[in-house]
Amino acid sequence: MINSALSFYQREDGRIETFTEWLGKYEDYSIVCCPMINIVDVALALKESDPEKSKAFLKSAKRLADYLLRRGLVFPTEGGSSEEAEAEMEDGSISCTALALLYYSAYVERNEKYIEKAREILALHDAWVVKTPLCCMQGSSLRWWETNWEGDKDGPALCMGHVWTIWRAEADYLMYGLEGEEKYLLQALRGFNTNLAKIHPNGRSYSIFQIDYITGKRFVEDSKISYELANEFPARYDNGLTGYVWSRAFDTILS
Numbered sequence: 001m002i003n004s005a006l007s008f009y010q011r012e013d014g015r016i017e018t019f020t021e022w023l024g025k026y027e028d029y030s031i032v033c034c035p036m037i038n039i040v041d042v043a044l045a046l047k048e049s050d051p052e053k054s055k056a057f058l059k060s061a062k063r064l065a066d067y068l069l070r071r072g073l074v075f076p077t078e079g080g081s082s083e084e085a086e087a088e089m090e091d092g093s094i095s096c097t098a099l100a101l102l103y104y105s106a107y108v109e110r111n112e113k114y115i116e117k118a119r120e121i122l123a124l125h126d127a128w129v130v131k132t133p134l135c136c137m138q139g140s141s142l143r144w145w146e147t148n149w150e151g152d153k154d155g156p157a158l159c160m161g162h163v164w165t166i167w168r169a170e171a172d173y174l175m176y177g178l179e180g181e182e183k184y185l186l187q188a189l190r191g192f193n194t195n196l197a198k199i200h201p202n203g204r205s206y207s208i209f210q211i212d213y214i215t216g217k218r219f220v221e222d223s224k225i226s227y228e229l230a231n232e233f234p235a236r237y238d239n240g241l242t243g244y245v246w247s248r249a250f251d252t253i254l255s
Helices: 002-009 035-045 051-071 091-107 112-128 165-179 182-196 217-221 241-251
Strands: 017-020 025-028
Touching (some): 002 035, 002 051, 035 051, 091 112, 091 165, 112 165, 165 241, 182 241
Antiparallel strands (some): 017 025
């Protein structure tokens, strides 16, 4: 699957680009859900059984990392952008760029340029990291649209502890491993804890911790307004995407 994806979608300059039909144009998907992780992991898994294929994947990973380095502080993401407004970006497009550069440096070959660029990007991303001293919030990335289709699906609202916080948390953990600066370890643990804190004593986990009391769906859709308070955990629990924290914790804080 990865071989097919790279063959079809990785361009000569290293970027990963896909065509979005409903937009009618190509989009830069180089950091959407951090494909660097999958490319590197498969390359390392094939190192003994298929060394030629492993080298090919490592070459693709290097091309992607070099592209991200050249791209600098530009963070395109999925979903399209208007030609009449500035390009859209969100916290994940920033954190995943740093994560990709650090993942290559940690598992393939240390590269000082990648590390320093990632440091710069993480400093920029700090503006998207919540500092409120509550376990579901401190260290969380700032998200707001997940509540459109996760939790109770009751419209956009500020929400914390979403699993995409782990992109930043893992980047912090890798920076700690590469540079030995304990502030990054503390930030990583806080990020992971925002997700672990969503697991209740009965084992149920929730997609987010919502701090907004009133969601925006009824206002946006110009429909009847619901005055139910939506603060804290949603009524619906989640047994899908929230599991991502465990797959990444296994390779980082639990390794």
